[in-house]
Amino acid sequence: xxxxxxxxxxxxxxxxxxxxxxxxxxxxxxxxxxxxxxxxxxxxxxxxxxxxxxxxxxxxxxxxxxxxxxxxxxxxxxxxxxxxxxxxxxxxxxxxxxxxxxxxxxxxxxxxxxxxxxxxxxxxxxxxxxxxxxxxxxxxxxxxxxxxx
Numbered sequence: 752x753x754x755x756x757x758x759x760x761x762x763x764x765x766x767x768x769x770x771x772x773x774x775x776x777x778x779x780x781x782x783x784x785x786x787x788x789x790x791x792x793x794x795x796x797x798x799x800x801x802x803x804x805x806x807x808x809x810x811x812x813x814x815x816x817x818x819x820x821x822x823x824x825x826x827x828x829x830x831x832x833x834x835x836x837x838x839x840x841x842x843x844x845x846x847x848x849x850x851x852x853x854x855x856x857x858x859x860x861x862x863x864x865x866x867x868x869x870x871x872x873x874x875x876x877x878x879x880x881x882x883x884x885x886x887x888x889x890x891x892x893x894x895x896x897x898x899x900x
Contacts, residue, residue, distance in 0.1 A: 753821070758817075759814075760815075761773075761802055763812060766802055766813055767803050771799050774794070774798045774815065774817060774826075778791045778794060778824075781824075787879050794824060794826060794876045796857060797826055797853075797854050797874050798815065800850035800851075800853060800854055801854070801872055801874070802828060804828075804830075804850055804851075808830075808834070808836075809830035809831055810831075810832075812830070813829070813830055814830070815828050816828075823859070823875040824876045824877075825874075826874045827872065827874075828872055829870065830869050830870060831869040834870070835864075835865065835870060838851045838855055854874050858875060860874070
């Protein structure tokens with residue numbers, strides 16, 4: 752399987768807008784903003800929410816990675832906190848805490864895992880007409896013995 756990906760770090764100051772704009776350029780390049788505008792909007796909202804969470808809750812820069820593997824657009828944001836997020840029950844009296852519920856509703860799936868230096872949250876988006884729209888499969892790292900190009 753061939754994949755294409757991009758990565759960039761976004762600082763706490765002005766990172767959300769810059770991350771969303773950067774991601775939009777790549778979605779434009781994939782044709783998503785024209786061919787699948789609703790899915791592109793959902794992906795961009797996810798980028799905004801994940802970068803915001805990294806800045807607000809982890810107080811750290813956000814490392815954004817986009818990978819398109821012809822099945823799924825993987826949107827991953829890493830930060831320096833090992834605290835894993837959880838979807839919170841809706842509460843109309845609360846001003847925040849809805850980001851993961853939005854991502855859960857908009858994406859085809861998401862997962863979070865810790866790393867030695869923090870955590871990564873990855874959401875998956877299938878373009879309309881792509882197979883397997885309800886099953887999220889995280890992008891697997893290549894095996895050490897897999898030397899194919």
